[in-house]
Amino acid sequence: MSNSTNAFTTEQVLAALKHVSYPGADLDIVSSGMVQDDVEVEGNRVSFSLRFQKARDPFQKSVIRASERALRDYLSEEIEAEIHPLLPTPPVTEPERPLPGVKNIIAVSSGKGGVGKSTITTNLAVALAKLGYRVGLLDADIYGPSVPRMMGAEGAKPLLAEVEGKELIDPVIRHGVKLLSIGFFIDPEHALIWRGTMASNALGQLIREGNWGDLDYLLIDLPPGTSDIHLTLIQTLGITGALVVTTPQSVATDDARKGISMFQDEKVNVPVLGIVENMSWFTPAELPQNRYYIFGKGGGERLAKETETKLIAQIPLVQSVQEAADEGTPIALKESIMGQTFVDFATKVVQAVEERNRTLAPTNKVEVTKR
Numbered sequence: 001m002s003n004s005t006n007a008f009t010t011e012q013v014l015a016a017l018k019h020v021s022y023p024g025a026d027l028d029i030v031s032s033g034m035v036q037d038d039v040e041v042e043g044n045r046v047s048f049s050l051r052f053q054k055a056r057d058p059f060q061k062s063v064i065r066a067s068e069r070a071l072r073d074y075l076s077e078e079i080e081a082e083i084h085p086l087l088p089t090p091p092v093t094e095p096e097r098p099l100p101g102v103k104n105i106i107a108v109s110s111g112k113g114g115v116g117k118s119t120i121t122t123n124l125a126v127a128l129a130k131l132g133y134r135v136g137l138l139d140a141d142i143y144g145p146s147v148p149r150m151m152g153a154e155g156a157k158p159l160l161a162e163v164e165g166k167e168l169i170d171p172v173i174r175h176g177v178k179l180l181s182i183g184f185f186i187d188p189e190h191a192l193i194w195r196g197t198m199a200s201n202a203l204g205q206l207i208r209e210g211n212w213g214d215l216d217y218l219l220i221d222l223p224p225g226t227s228d229i230h231l232t233l234i235q236t237l238g239i240t241g242a243l244v245v246t247t248p249q250s251v252a253t254d255d256a257r258k259g260i261s262m263f264q265d266e267k268v269n270v271p272v273l274g275i276v277e278n279m280s281w282f283t284p285a286e287l288p289q290n291r292y293y294i295f296g297k298g299g300g301e302r303l304a305k306e307t308e309t310k311l312i313a314q315i316p317l318v319q320s321v322q323e324a325a326d327e328g329t330p331i332a333l334k335e336s337i338m339g340q341t342f343v344d345f346a347t348k349v350v351q352a353v354e355e356r357n358r359t360l361a362p363t364n365k366v367e368v369t370k371r
């Protein structure tokens with residue numbers, strides 16, 4: 001802004017700058033809008049910004065020099081010009097998303113086997129669907145794909161669907177959840193030969209060539225532990241976040257800690273949405289108020305503190321959970337205390353994902369270097 005002590009008015013500055021034009025342009029730099037309305041005059045000092053169209057504009061220097069020249073020629077040789085080039089910021093490149101219709105991918109992992117990862121994943125899937133979300137579930141546990149049984153889909157054979165000229169694998173739908181399992185394609189007896197690259201490729205195919213459509217959540221039941229398969233899957237998918245399942249005893253939390261460090265490794269950098277402590281206490285059906293801490297107490301809480309993550313749920317050991325899993329109808333489907341426990345857990349997961357998406361950028365896919 002100009003005032004009475006200044007040598008020139010803003011209008012005079014603009015009039016002088018009208019003598020300059022960008023090479024090849026029809027309009028001068030004022031009329032074309034290159035000169036921004038931040039012109040300041042203070043004594044002999046004139047400052048303003050010039051907007052350029054290209055990040056590396058070949059005429060940036062010459063237009064700035066021509067502007068300085070014009071100010072001196074038309075106003076005063078004394079003028080000190082301070083011209084700030086405004087260059088376009090390169091567009092933020094969104095990481096490539098292999099599944100554009102899928103809003104959030106959540107990996108469910110555990111360090112140790114048998115801690116209830118599949119039980120947690122299937123119940124979470126069903127509870128999210130119950131809350132009205134569009135949910136997919138990929139059983140990526142090549143060593144023991146148990147999701148088909150837990151979801152009542154044992155022996156299902158997914159069909160191929162032609163979508164926009166591409167052949168995709170149609171997930172099986174159970175309890176409102178779209179389901180694909182490595183178990184649909186392998187003979188359980190031969191599950192162990194699915195190792196390394198072969199397993200990664202098969203899993204990659206199930207994910208990328210699954211006809212998932214639009215989903216709010218795609219849950220992935222990972223094999224236990226931390227292997228190359230995990231790394232490949234995690235690094236190529238742009239996973240929104242991970243849930244780490246553990247039981248309270250230290251043999252389980254020690255292994256879970258390794259899983260957490262894998263996600264938190266700077267090369268992987270997948271946010272841990274929370275720790276799920278399963279089998280936190282045992283509650284007998286006939287004494288629903290009683291809690292017996294048969295695997296110890298507070299393991300999940302301690303692990304969360306140590307790893308700066310949060311304990312997102314504690315799920316008790318209850319016989320009906322296991323029975324429902326064996327029957328292929330996850331307990332989360334039932335109106336019961338345990339059903340509600342899983343609905344509450346699902347609500348916490350939704351909140352954690354929303355918070356994560358508010359505060360962090362999408363997880364980058366990382367280039368996987370072959371060893």
Ligand SMILES: Nc1ncnc2c1ncn2[C@@H]1O[C@H](COP(=O)(O)OP(=O)(O)OP(=O)(O)O)[C@@H](O)[C@H]1O
Pocket residue numbers: 110112113114115116117118119120141144146224278279315316317318319320321322323325326
């Ligand atoms: N909260 C629970 N209450 C009762 N039974 C449970 C609970 N969680 C898991 N189970 C039972 O414990 C057994 C192991 O659970 P699950 O198969 O989910 O574990 P996992 O971590 O997926 O194992 P794996 O490493 O073999 O994949 C199952 O029989 C399951 O029904």
Ligand SMILES: [Mg+2]
Pocket residue numbers: 117118119141144146
């Ligand atoms: Mg399992």
